[in-house]
Amino acid sequence: MNQPLYTYLENRRCLNCGSPIADQVHKTKKFCAKETYSDGTTKNCKDQYWSEQRREAKSIFKAMEIYHQSCSESLHQLYGLDLPEITMEHLEHMGIDLGRSAVHRVFDNEHRFFYFGFFISVNTITHKIQIHPHNEKLF
Numbered sequence: 001m002n003q004p005l006y007t008y009l010e011n012r013r014c015l016n017c018g019s020p021i022a023d024q025v026h027k028t029k030k031f032c033a034k035e036t037y038s039d040g041t042t043k044n045c046k047d048q049y050w051s052e053q054r055r056e057a058k059s060i061f062k063a064m065e066i067y068h069q070s071c072s073e074s075l076h077q078l079y080g081l082d083l084p085e086i087t088m089e090h091l092e093h094m095g096i097d098l099g100r101s102a103v104h105r106v107f108d109n110e111h112r113f114f115y116f117g118f119f120i121s122v123n124t125i126t127h128k129i130q131i132h133p134h135n136e137k138l139f
Contacts, residue, residue, distance in 0.1 A: 101114055
């Protein structure tokens, strides 16, 4: 008497591709088994499913990364100009928003806005703005 090796009475399906999962497979299994094809490529439904979920969650951080990368390039250009005085107009023209800095610290009479590679210090009394690379020792 030949009994089928697997049955599919519970109608369980892979969360990624929708292919049936056998009743004899562990009940907590929600994805297909990993398959490797003859050309070396693999099908891994679990990784594909969760990478989509993570991609949506990480899209916020990707936008922040792109912004800070452009700010870093702008600050590098502005620092290279060696201007006698930097104004808020210079920062706005370069697309730098102090409210979107990575870190904002307040010292005695100074606000420091940290970006990748540089930080901007704004004196609260004189309103003088300075740009410093991170490798300068000011602390």
